[in-house]
Amino acid sequence: MLKRVAREDDGSVSSDSLGEQLFNLIDVYNTGYSQKITGMLLEQDKDAVLKLLADPKQLEEQLTKALKTLQQRRLDETDVSDTSDGEDAEALGETLFLRVEELDPLRAREITGMLLEMDAGVLRELLREHNLLETAVHKAQTALSGSDFGK
Known part of the structure; x- marks a missing residue:
């Protein structure tokens, strides 16, 4: 046919x-x-x-x-929130952790945890655009150091 x-x-x-x-x-x-x-x-x-x-x-x-x-x-x-299993979310988190670790090895876990609260699309954008990731890491570092609190 x-x-x-x-x-x-x-x-x-x-x-x-x-x-x-x-x-x-x-x-x-x-x-x-x-x-x-x-x-x-x-x-x-x-x-x-x-x-x-x-x-x-x-x-x-x-x-x-x-x-x-x-x-x-x-x-x-793929949006992490749409996945039925956590494998995609886990892979995204692992990749993010490795990139954050390059920028701040001492606080990579805490910063990655903070960033993982963001929308999956935003996280993918951070992984594609290094300067955006640097900015997000800097904001998280500032929050962790407490300079944003009480001011």
Whole structure:
């Protein structure tokens, strides 16, 4: 039932037709990301897409790469509060601790504990942007030293 590329008389194929054919081939794999993977693969030039349609092995390789990329993005974007198990939260905490430890080895546990009270999206941003992490650590250090209290 899989359709192969149907070329028009002038040798051209419409982008919509390529997209539909590519989607149908990708959807067979039941990844749950058929639309996104199709979109990713359609970003290539038309000749590359035609090769994917003609070569199932190459298509499967590209599909596997795209699926890994999407799964990694999903892991990066997963909100800790949405996880059913604490593994993602634990991994985020461990990564945060290691980064905080570089900035303040003596109080890394306390500072990490304070930072973990923040929203998971904010924590991921802190891990991506070192200067933001430094600022957050400095604020926590100030709070721990008591300079913010009673003033």
